[in-house]
Amino acid sequence: MMNKALFLDRDGIINVDHGYVHKAEDFEFLEGIFELCQLAIDKGYQIFVITNQAGIARGYYDIATFEILSNWMVDEFSKHKVTITKVYFCPHHPTKGVNNFVMPCKCRKPEPGMINQAQKEYGITLADSIFIGDKVSDMQAADNAGIKSRILVDSRYTQESPTDNLEGVIRINELKQAIEYIV
Numbered sequence: 140m141m142n143k144a145l146f147l148d149r150d151g152i153i154n155v156d157h158g159y160v161h162k163a164e165d166f167e168f169l170e171g172i173f174e175l176c177q178l179a180i181d182k183g184y185q186i187f188v189i190t191n192q193a194g195i196a197r198g199y200y201d202i203a204t205f206e207i208l209s210n211w212m213v214d215e216f217s218k219h220k221v222t223i224t225k226v227y228f229c230p231h232h233p234t235k236g237v238n239n240f241v242m243p244c245k246c247r248k249p250e251p252g253m254i255n256q257a258q259k260e261y262g263i264t265l266a267d268s269i270f271i272g273d274k275v276s277d278m279q280a281a282d283n284a285g286i287k288s289r290i291l292v293d294s295r296y297t298q299e300s301p302t303d304n305l306e307g308v309i310r311i312n313e314l315k316q317a318i319e320y321i322v
Contacts, residue, residue, distance in 0.1 A: 143267035144224075145179040145321070146254060146281065149190035151273035151294050152314060153212070161200035163211045171315035173219040179321050180221060184269070185261065188226040189253045189280070196236030205230075224261065227253035248272075249279030254286070271317055275300045278308050290317050 150156040155167040176186055188209075194200050209226045216223050229246040246252035258265055270281035273294035281289045290309045291297060297310075309320055 141183065141267050142262050142264050143184050144257065144261070144263045144265075144269075145176070145184040145186050146189050146257070146268060146270040146286070147176075147186065148248075148270075148272035148274070148277045149188050149226075151296070152271055152292065153188065156273070156294070159194040159197075159199045161194060161204050161208055163208060166208065166212065168215070169314050171313075171318070173216070173221060175314065175318050175321065176216065176221040177219065178318055179269075182321055184321070185224045185263070186221065187224055187257050187261075188228075189248070189257075189270075189277075190226070190228045191247050191276075192228045192230055193232040193235070193247075195230035196232035196238065196240035198237035202230060225257065227256060229253060248274075249276040249283060251280050251284035254280060254284035258284070269321065271314070273297065275305065278305055288320070290320055292317070 147153055150160060153172050154160060154169060157165055160166055179186060192205055195202060213223045230240045231242055231244040231247050233243045257263055265285045268286050269288040270286045271290045273292045274296040278289045278291055290311060292314050293312050311317060
């Protein structure tokens with residue numbers, strides 16, 4: 140029995156990236172995300188969210204506020220018959236911020252810490268798993284964890300950072316196109 144996962148970045152993949160989204164009223168689901176996840180579940184994937192939340196280190200919101208929003212988001216998914224197995228988040232920033240979360244860490248993407256934690260906790264076969272993100276650091280985290288199937292959705296971030304070292308990454312223009320790669 141393969142234990143495979145669909146790993147999703149949050150901002151820019153699950154919801155429109157308005158910048159440091161931390162309230163339900165600012166959380167706008169991206170078109171196609173529920174259908175994508177329903178298909179993945181039908182194909183035997185467990186779904187995990189892997190998100191950097193430097194807004195916590197920067198003092199824009201706290202962990203409790205983040206968890207309230209995450210619980211709301213998971214509930215919204217369940218209304219669409221999608222189970223999110225777990226939301227993993229990194230509250231750190233290596234240099235910027237106002238509290239004790241300002242520190243280098245092993246969880247902030249491109250480090251693979253959150254993916255490795257999911258693998259340990261749920262026995263995920265990373266070689267059979269998929270990561271969808273909108274930043275080069277998402278693809279690097281997936282690669283660092285040993286995930287071969289990596290899908291990069293074009294965003295303002297992919298325009299800003301060099302993408303020439305992304306061998307083996309599938310590039311798509313919008314999230315809805317990812318559906319054909321969920322096999």
